[in-house]
Amino acid sequence: MSLLAIQGLSVAYGAQPALESVSLVVARGEIVGIVGESGSGKSTLAYAVPGLLPAAARVTSGRIALDGVDLLGLDDAGLARIRGSTVAMVFQDPMTSFSPLVPVGRQLQAFLWRERVDARAARRRIVEMLADVGIADPERRIDAYPHELSGGMLQRIAIAAALLARPSLIIADEPTTALDVTTEAQILHLLREIRDGHGTAILVISHQLGVIAEICDRVAVMYGGVIVEEGPVEALFRHPAHPYTQALMACEPALLGTDGRRLPTIPGAIARDGAGCHFADRCTHAEPACRAGSPPWQPAGDGHAFLCRRMAA
Amino acid sequence: MDHARRLLGLMWRSPTGRVGVILVTLLVFAALAAPLLAPYSPTAIDVRHRLAPPELSHWLGTDQLGRDVFSRVLVGTRATLATALVAILASAAVAAMLGLVAGYGPRWIDALLILLLDSLGALPMIMLALTLAALLGPGIGTVLIVVVAYSVPSYARLVRAQVLGLKQQDFVLAARAMNVPLAAILVRHLLPNVMGALLIVASMDVATVIALDTGLSFLGLGADTRVPDWGMILSDGFAAIRATPTLVIAGAVPLVLATLGFTFFGESLNDALDPKTRAAR
Amino acid sequence: MSDPLTIEGLTVRVPGRGGKPAIIEALTLSVRPAEVLGIVGESGSGKTTLARAIMGLIRASAGRIAIEGEALPDLAERSFRRLRRHVALIFQNPAGSFNPRLRVDAILREALRGLGGGRSPAALLAMVGLDAGLLDRHPHALSGGQARRVAIARALAADPAVILADEPTAGLDVSAQGEMMNLMLDLRDARGTAIVCITHNLAVVRHCCDRIAVMYLGRIVETGPTGAVAAAPLHPYTAALLAAVPVPDPARRRTEPPVRGEIPSLFARPDGCEFHPRCPRTTARCRTERPALRDLGEGRAVRCHSPLGVAA
Numbered sequence: 001m002s003l004l005a006i007q008g009l010s011v012a013y014g015a016q017p018a019l020e021s022v023s024l025v026v027a028r029g030e031i032v033g034i035v036g037e038s039g040s041g042k043s044t045l046a047y048a049v050p051g052l053l054p055a056a057a058r059v060t061s062g063r064i065a066l067d068g069v070d071l072l073g074l075d076d077a078g079l080a081r082i083r084g085s086t087v088a089m090v091f092q093d094p095m096t097s098f099s100p101l102v103p104v105g106r107q108l109q110a111f112l113w114r115e116r117v118d119a120r121a122a123r124r125r126i127v128e129m130l131a132d133v134g135i136a137d138p139e140r141r142i143d144a145y146p147h148e149l150s151g152g153m154l155q156r157i158a159i160a161a162a163l164l165a166r167p168s169l170i171i172a173d174e175p176t177t178a179l180d181v182t183t184e185a186q187i188l189h190l191l192r193e194i195r196d197g198h199g200t201a202i203l204v205i206s207h208q209l210g211v212i213a214e215i216c217d218r219v220a221v222m223y224g225g226v227i228v229e230e231g232p233v234e235a236l237f238r239h240p241a242h243p244y245t246q247a248l249m250a251c252e253p254a255l256l257g258t259d260g261r262r263l264p265t266i267p268g269a270i271a272r273d274g275a276g277c278h279f280a281d282r283c284t285h286a287e288p289a290c291r292a293g294s295p296p297w298q299p300a301g302d303g304h305a306f307l308c309r310r311m312a313a
Numbered sequence: 314m315d316h317a318r319r320l321l322g323l324m325w326r327s328p329t330g331r332v333g334v335i336l337v338t339l340l341v342f343a344a345l346a347a348p349l350l351a352p353y354s355p356t357a358i359d360v361r362h363r364l365a366p367p368e369l370s371h372w373l374g375t376d377q378l379g380r381d382v383f384s385r386v387l388v389g390t391r392a393t394l395a396t397a398l399v400a401i402l403a404s405a406a407v408a409a410m411l412g413l414v415a416g417y418g419p420r421w422i423d424a425l426l427i428l429l430l431d432s433l434g435a436l437p438m439i440m441l442a443l444t445l446a447a448l449l450g451p452g453i454g455t456v457l458i459v460v461v462a463y464s465v466p467s468y469a470r471l472v473r474a475q476v477l478g479l480k481q482q483d484f485v486l487a488a489r490a491m492n493v494p495l496a497a498i499l500v501r502h503l504l505p506n507v508m509g510a511l512l513i514v515a516s517m518d519v520a521t522v523i524a525l526d527t528g529l530s531f532l533g534l535g536a537d538t539r540v541p542d543w544g545m546i547l548s549d550g551f552a553a554i555r556a557t558p559t560l561v562i563a564g565a566v567p568l569v570l571a572t573l574g575f576t577f578f579g580e581s582l583n584d585a586l587d588p589k590t591r592a593a594r
Numbered sequence: 595m596s597d598p599l600t601i602e603g604l605t606v607r608v609p610g611r612g613g614k615p616a617i618i619e620a621l622t623l624s625v626r627p628a629e630v631l632g633i634v635g636e637s638g639s640g641k642t643t644l645a646r647a648i649m650g651l652i653r654a655s656a657g658r659i660a661i662e663g664e665a666l667p668d669l670a671e672r673s674f675r676r677l678r679r680h681v682a683l684i685f686q687n688p689a690g691s692f693n694p695r696l697r698v699d700a701i702l703r704e705a706l707r708g709l710g711g712g713r714s715p716a717a718l719l720a721m722v723g724l725d726a727g728l729l730d731r732h733p734h735a736l737s738g739g740q741a742r743r744v745a746i747a748r749a750l751a752a753d754p755a756v757i758l759a760d761e762p763t764a765g766l767d768v769s770a771q772g773e774m775m776n777l778m779l780d781l782r783d784a785r786g787t788a789i790v791c792i793t794h795n796l797a798v799v800r801h802c803c804d805r806i807a808v809m810y811l812g813r814i815v816e817t818g819p820t821g822a823v824a825a826a827p828l829h830p831y832t833a834a835l836l837a838a839v840p841v842p843d844p845a846r847r848r849t850e851p852p853v854r855g856e857i858p859s860l861f862a863r864p865d866g867c868e869f870h871p872r873c874p875r876t877t878a879r880c881r882t883e884r885p886a887l888r889d890l891g892e893g894r895a896v897r898c899h900s901p902l903g904v905a906a
Contacts, residue, residue, distance in 0.1 A: 037767035037768070037769070038767055150856050150857075151637070153856070180636035180637055180794060180857075181636065181794060181796060181835060181838045181839055181840075182636060182834060182835065182838045182851070182852070182853050182856075183636075183856060184838065184840065185837075185838040185840070185848070185851040185852060185853075186851040186854070188840065188851075189848075189850070189851045207767055207768070208768075208840065208842075209768075209842035210797075210839065210840030210841055210842045211840050212842070213840065213841065213842045213843055213844045213847070214840045214841075214844075214847055214848075215847075216844075233844045234844050234845070237842065237843060237844055247769075248768060248769075249842065251768045251769050251771075251772050252768055252797075252842050253768075253771070253772075253797040253800065253801040253802075254797040254800075254839055254840075254841055254842055255841075255842055255843070256801050261630075261779050261801070261802055262776050262779060263771070263772035263775050263776055263798075263801060263802065264772060265769045265770075265772035265773050265776065266769040482690065483685045483686075483687060483690040483691040484690060484691050484692055484693045484694075486646070486651050486685070486691070487683075487685060487691040487692070487748075488693070488704070488708075489649075489650075489651055490649045490651060490678055490682070490683050491678070491704060491705040491708040491709055491748070491751070492675050492678050492679075492708035492709055493704055493708045494708070497704075501693070501696075501704075502693050505695050506693075506694075506695070
């Protein structure tokens with residue numbers, strides 16, 4: 001049984017749909033990446049799992065099963081039980097992930113509330129965990145205030161916090177977007193080490209293809225509230241099947257040389273009206289049939305599929 | 314104008330906001346329409362009917378000189394609100410200027426102004442009032458000076474704090490980078506963005522200013538005795554308290570209503586303008 | 595033709611402290627006519643401070659600035675008022691750089707008045723591909739992309755020789771990044787405006803910029819033509835930065851992060867070469883002696899005792 005199974009999830013903010021019948025599976029110990037631009041619904045998907053969507057959001061259909069438990073049917077007490085112990089989150093901005101008024105060690109202690117450990121044992125575990133995530137001199141850092149620490153260190157501590165209650169799944173929402181590129185490399189490396197060492201599955205949300213390619217086993221590409229392509233990372237990057245995935249990769253400056261000054265772009269903007277493929281207005285291969293009805297799922301290889309009328313190239 | 318309408322709509326949603334809007338509207342209406350609504354002249358003396366209890370011809374009775382209390386209260390509303398309004402506007406204007414200069418100017422000017430403002434704020438108001446009255450004589454001018462002296466230190470500090478924060482914002486830096494002259498930066502970029510906070514503080518302060526003005530007038534330091542205001546009604550009422558408590562109540566009730574009304578009004582205005590509480594609705 | 599902007603020995607200190615520490619230390623840089631220069635640095639490198647100090651928004655304690663080869667007499671506000679007619683700044687968050695109460699028309703007119711530009715607001719909008727209908731809007735009614743373009747339009751008010759763009763791609767999706775950079779490249783081609791792109795986004799710099807300057811702790815540690823620097827970086831920090839960019843190709847994953855540690859605090863600047871605690875090639879000399887910026891020919895310069903690929 002897979003660790004996380006999202007089936008046909010649809011979420012709307014009032015009348016505005018944010019997710020339309022999204023299905024995704026994360027196996028134990030797997031690193032799955034969700035990549036998409038702003039407005040693609042990737043953050044909505046990530047926040048729906050631990051029940052952290054804002055009050056204005058409504059789940060209109062679908063199931064989310066985590067370790068067999070139906071998350072959408074849980075009340076607040078039920079959600080509180082699984083948060084931290086089964087699923088934990090790492091947020092984008094480490095500076096705002098912590099209260100500025102309390103030393104980080106004490107904030108991390110809060111994650112151990114479920115286990116009856118005394119203060120000294122808790123402190124020992126926290127120091128060990130800080131060392132595990134690569135914090136030098138953890139004995140001293142544990143008493144530091146957030147503003148005394150750099151962004152990279154705080155994000156490591158946020159990851160340590162997520163790990164304290166030994167969750168099976170960590171959801172990382174843009175974990176490196178707020179960090180410098182050298183720190184980003186270190187944090188991505190750390191996430192991979194955590195999966196290798198602890199067997200924790202990780203769901204990574206990012207708008208950067210480079211981040212996804214660096215650590216993910218499988219990738220789902222989202223556009224306009226829908227997953228448009230999904231597959232193993234090598235296959236997806238080597239043979240992107242969906243026109244949107246192909247366009248994204250074409251825009252990626254890191255894949256281009258140092259000559260040829262103009263960057264490719266995807267003209268137009270997200271429009272989500274009505275029937276048909278959401279990408280049709282911006283797709284270079286669009287046909288009238290694309291706007292008429294929803295596109296089908298098509299195979300593109302082993303475990304690799306995409307949502308499009310065209311045949312895989 | 315639909316900005317104002319939208320604000321009122323937001324304020325109407327909360328019970329205290331509703332009470333505040335109603336009371337303030339009543340008071341303002343009373344102040345504006347006082348000469349038309351007052352059944353008698355507030356200064357008409359009729360010694361034969363002195364100290365009459367509330368009855369059909371005199372809704373709140375009469376005072377020791379036979380003057381109709383209801384008429385005096387109505388006309389007093391106009392006097393009190395007008396004084397409060399002028400005082401607050403004057404305080405806001407002075408505080409805005411001082412706050413802008415302190416916040417945006419060089420550090421030594423800031424230090425100097427803070428010193429002056431703190432010193433002013435440390436003076437006990439009653440002492441200041443009595444001293445000024447002794448020096449300048451009682452009257453509306455003295456009352457205004459006292460009220461302004463009372464309000465300016467805190468208002469100016471508020472403006473200064475806002476300016477200190479604003480001057481680091483990108484749009485102010487951008488204006489400097491476009492060679493916008495200093496006066497334009499102060500007036501066009503800083504001032505409009507501090508007015509909001511000042512408005513909120515001032516609206517919550519109206520009640521205090523009214524009470525202060527009434528208190529000074531009660532002590533006899535206020536404006537001339539021919540135009541009645543609530544303080545005078547109160548002090549006349551205290552003089553006649555053994556005969557009847559009606560006069561004191563008649564003087565106190567509008568003060569209580571005004572305090573409640575303006576406080577609720579100010580607070581719900583604050584909530585309506587605060588983008589955070591607005592977003593939560 | 596002389597360089598539109600030259601900076602020599604620019605030093606900016608942390609405000610409020612008597613003397614030390616410096617955010618930017620004796621920085622020297624030239625912007626060539628109509629070039630696209632990328633200034634690359636991480637947080638703590640001082641790059642935003644540099645942009646603001648050049649515009650006179652932050653006080654510099656030392657340095658000389660020259661416009662079109664002509665040196666400014668001093669670093670007083672009066673001199674910067676002259677400089678701002680030749681150099682314009684675009685802020686990282688364009689919407690935040692507009693007074694929320696003013697309409698676009700007023701915003702552009704204010705810039706035209708202050709800088710002495712001769713065009714109309716509608717003409718400025720046309721230069722960035724925007725319709726004159728936007729003149730009536732307030733900043734909050736503009737989309738992110740529109741706000742960025744309006745910010746560029748405002749920067750063009752006095753037809754500057756140099757535009758400084760502070761993190762022009764921050765927070766943008768990859769397609770929007772492309773649009774932004776293409777717009778600036780179009781301006782360079784059409785008007786000969788030099789663009790200085792101050793950013794930590796190495797991938798974009800590598801693709802779009804003619805020259806690259808790398809900053810570390812308030813100093814330039816390497817400069818050179820982008821192609822040459824990207825192919826063969828001389829400074830170990832440059833090499834680490836280039837290696838750290840996550841490549842969207844799973845076949846090219848790294849097994850080890852390219853550099854350890856983090857940028858030290860300004861208050862604890864290391865002795866000698868400031869990169870030595872993190873550098874894999876540190877020698878005894880690096881720990882004690884601060885290297886100077888050395889010109890190695892072909893437009894390349896590096897501040898290192900033992901640059902990569904160069905015999906000592």
